[in-house]
Amino acid sequence: MxxxxxxxxxxxxxxxxxxxxxxxxxxxxxxxxxxxxxxxxxxxxxxxxxxxxxxxxxxxxxxxxxxxxxxxxxxxxxxxxxxxxDDFSARRLNEWTLLRATTLDEPWDAESLLAASHWLQLHAAEKSSVMAVLEVLVESGRTRRIRNIAKSRLSVAQPPMPA
Structure with missing residues (x-):
């Protein structure tokens, strides 16, 4: 200091x-x-x-x-x-670590993502480009807003289907 x-x-x-x-x-x-x-x-x-x-x-x-x-x-x-x-600070640090995992496609699990706060789910929906993360949030995100953001980002992230 x-x-x-x-x-x-x-x-x-x-x-x-x-x-x-x-x-x-x-x-x-x-x-x-x-x-x-x-x-x-x-x-x-x-x-x-x-x-x-x-x-x-x-x-x-x-x-x-x-x-x-x-x-x-x-x-x-x-x-x-x-x-x-401090429970809140400890949780926030853990959620940043989960956000890092979902951003970098490091090991993570859907249960942890779905149990996470609104803050974390919203950030993951907005920032992650990992399709599995977006799919989990589209299906079971905490709010309609989170599900819609994930759905919008997932549709852009998905490769086009071969003809």
Whole structure:
């Protein structure tokens, strides 16, 4: 943490909006090697919802950057221990990993995709070009919107039938 914005108790502000803004700045400035420690520190904030939101915003940004990068698995391992104290952050990290698998056509299973949140199903429908992923979402996606997006993308992704 280059700014120390969240490391000193003397910097603690009773206003969660001020703390959230500090956390966002700290996440913007954190060196990759220090990110897991910062996540763990932010998740000690007494306002669990705000802390989880700040962490998930960071996870979303960083996971999106690394989604197809070979460095994703090691980054995920670094984050796993830090987020395990917060169910929402841990689930979001797991869902990014499932999204990566469905995007890169790595091993995944339909049950996990169908049990996933609306957020994950929508992202998979919008981003995956793996026909099996789109087929699962067309058949059993959580909402009509997810099913329709998957259907539209599947029709474009399918090769034309030979004459």
């Amino acid at each position: 280059s700014s120390g914005a969240v490391s000193a108790d003397s910097d603690w502000d009773p206003d969660e909006h001020v703390r959230f803004a500090r956390y966002r700045r700290a996440f913007d400035e954190v060196a990759p090697a220090d990110a897991a420690a910062l996540v763990a520190r932010v998740l000690t904030d007494p306002d669990k919802g705000m802390a989880s939101s700040a962490v998930c915003e960071f996870l979303d940004r960083r996971a999106a950057e690394l989604l197809t990068d070979p460095g994703y698995p090691s980054w995920r391992l670094e984050m796993t221990g830090s987020v395990e104290v």
